[in-house]
Amino acid sequence: MSNETIRPIVWEGDHLELLDQRILPDRYEYLTLTDADAVAEAIRDMVVRGAPAIGITAAFGVVLAARHRFAEQGDGWKAAIQADIERLAQSRPTAVNLFWALERMGRLIETLEGDPVALLEVEAIAILEEDIAANRRMGELGAELLAGSNGVLTHCNAGALATGGYGTALGVIRSAFAAGKVERVYADETRPWLQGARLTAWEMVQEKIPVSLLADGAAAHLMSQGKVQWVVVGSDRIAANGDVANKIGTYQVAIAARHHGVKFMVAAPTSTIDMQVKSGKEIPIETRAAEEVLGVFGNRIAAQGAEAWNPVFDVTPAELVDAIVTEKGVVLNPTAEKIAALMAS
């Protein structure tokens, strides 16, 4: 299987199939979802994760909700569906792609009369396909910057699994590897959900891209050895000033990168840029259950009696970011002015 064919979200016309990312790489299984509540639960429970993938999934959740509401309530569907959209919006707080996709579906809903399902389905499919196209464009643009890198470091999973397909950070890495610009990927294992060890490593192995896993705490040492020239990561939300929210641990990677003269790239579609938040301070950071840190997949490893703090994202200040790569273009050394110009283009 290649990044061309890894599809975390499959729309089957009357139901949604989600690749269950909680059990990868041990098992490759899809879950069948038929209503919006199941979709919200799947997002909350990490069946599907990664900012663009969450947004696309929620868009299909709206289609499922519309089918149920129209069948039950006829013309009353428009009022009734607002509760479904609200439950989808409550599933995870940080990735702005979720709210972006729900708002886009909401704008279409306002214009609809009669049976809404077919047109909402077309919109959700467009969101999915536009995401894949954006990733391919980012792959080309980002790969140009990576010329001459023998190693790159990535954190979490910003691959095909985190998007409609192809990936953001891993899309850049994949394009760069295909062009002979990268020799090896170093992947932080990414505690506590191990998206790096389970998902990024799996994607790279499928692609036959050499991948070395490292404990999250090994990243600065890796840089001190001169093994990587670039860090390439995705994002859950980019503020109007270029501050970047991403998986917890990204911030310390960015600090280490600047210290060692390693360049730091964020690859994200413009649907990840939130012009409503001025800086990273305003980005809501999700905190998840302490058990995720106190154990590994349900097996307690921490001393009994210990508590845990589990913020799952952090904010990297814009001044530590060398490049933001979007489908609309590349912003070097991001500032509020440059981001505004990109979004207006």
Ligand code: MRU
């Ligand atoms: O908690 P997750 O797995 O949803 O976190 C995902 C990340 O932090 C990704 O890096 C980000 O969403 C970008 S995905 C293209």
